[in-house]
Amino acid sequence: MKLNQDKVVDWIRDRAQREFPTDVALVLLYGSYVNKTTHRLSDVDCYFIPATDRGYAFAETFIVDGIGYDVFPMSWERVGRIADLGEPLLPLVGDAEILYARSTKDIERFNALKNRMVDRLADVEIRNAKARTQLENAAEELRDVSASTNLHDVRKHAGAAFLRLADAIVLANGTYFHQGLKRHFENLADLPRIPAGFHGNYTAAIRAKTPEELLDRLQSALDATARFLDAPIPKTNPSTDERHTPSTPDPDELVSFYEELLSSFNKIRVNAEQGEWRMAFVNGVNLAREIDGVCREFGFPPLMFLDVYDPDDLTAFRKRVEIVDKELTALIERYKPIPRHLDFDSFLHSLR
Structure with a gap:
């Protein structure tokens, strides 16, 4: 497995240098390969920043030895939104390693975004505003929990709500999950500040056997997180069952x-x-x-x-x-x- 990973990384770098030297600004690695937390079925987490329209053709997905690989594009604008705490994908900026760079200017531009992210996290007003946005996202999921009619959907929406609450809490602490979900629960436990009862509610929700118990634990966790953020409990509109016309698959x-x-x-x-x-x-x-x-x-x-x-x-x-x-x-x-x-x-x- 490790041999395949190393081969994949070498191929990605060589392909950028050989076929897309001016069309791809940066190729970046993140995740388990970088932070040395791989398991027997780990892939290589990799994205790139296109410099031209042709650069998007650098994207590639494939399966080798039962492991799926995805080399995907992110624009400079999206990377900037992450640096501004607009998406909970901060490790893709803060903990990424540059595998290939078109120029030193591209490296400097990326490092400037990393520094901007550090500044945003240090700004209490900015990070708390983003934390409250995650609280609102959790409330939307809570609404969908209430409207769900089966345990699969209840767990899906409740789990997503707890993930958004966790994102809110970690932002309020001025940090993020450096290893993504890999050490999610350990990182939460290490935070200096956390809403009262959050760990217990999260664990009990995961272990819950009924929708009612899960909903109760989620509501308690959301209320506690709102108090923790000194924010009102978000109001949500009733869930609507919109009719959807299926698309033709590509x-x-x-x-x-x-x-x-x-x-x-x-x-x-x-x-x-x-x-x-x-x-x-x-x-x-x-x-x-x-x-x-x-x-x-x-x-x-x-x-x-x-x-x-x-x-x-x-x-x-x-x-x-x-x-x-x-x-x-x-x-x-x-x-x-x-x-x-x-x-x-x-x-x-x-x-x-």
Whole structure:
């Protein structure tokens, strides 16, 4: 696995230098490969900043030895929004390592954004305003919890709400989750300030067996976070069941979606093997949001799995996730087969 990762990183760098030397401003690595927290199914987290329209063609998704890789673009404008705390993706700026740079000016521009992010985090007024935005996002998810009719959807929306509350809390402390979700709960525990009862409510919500208990814990956590931020409890409009006309799938986009999503399936596989019940829940929530979104977009049947989650025995959850993987694969391969390469050399051969 480590050998494939190193080969992927070398290939990404060489391809930028050889095929896109003036079209890509920067290529950056982040995540487990950079912070040395890989597991047996870890991918390489990588994005790039295009310098021209042609630079967007540097994007690539592929599967090698059961691991999905996604080299994706982010514009300078989006990186700037992250630096201004506009998206909870701060490690992609604050902890990224430059793999390739078109020029020293591009490096200086990126480092200026990193410094700007540090300044924003140090500004109490700015960071608290962004924290309150995350509180409002959590309230929107709480609204959807109340409108949900099955345990899968309840857990999906409640889990997303707790993630937004966690983002609010960490921002209010002037920092962020440097390793993303990898050490999510440990990082929360290390914060100097946290809303009263938040840890207990979060844990109890993950372990909750019924929608009622989960909703109660989420409401308590949201109220406590609002008090912590000295903010009013956000008002939300009632949830509406808007009719959606399914789109016609683009076969290439569907395949790329799966190649990118495979890392989420793999995280749950590793969580189940290691008995990491809290991270299995969190990663399951993120996987459900992605799958439910594409099913709704293209009119696919719902693929539910959070309803069988049991923190004391992840066996049934793991099995259901495997079934969902196969069912999603079958839906996508109605339109186009998903290429799977045994090793990195066979992937390179497919590009010739």
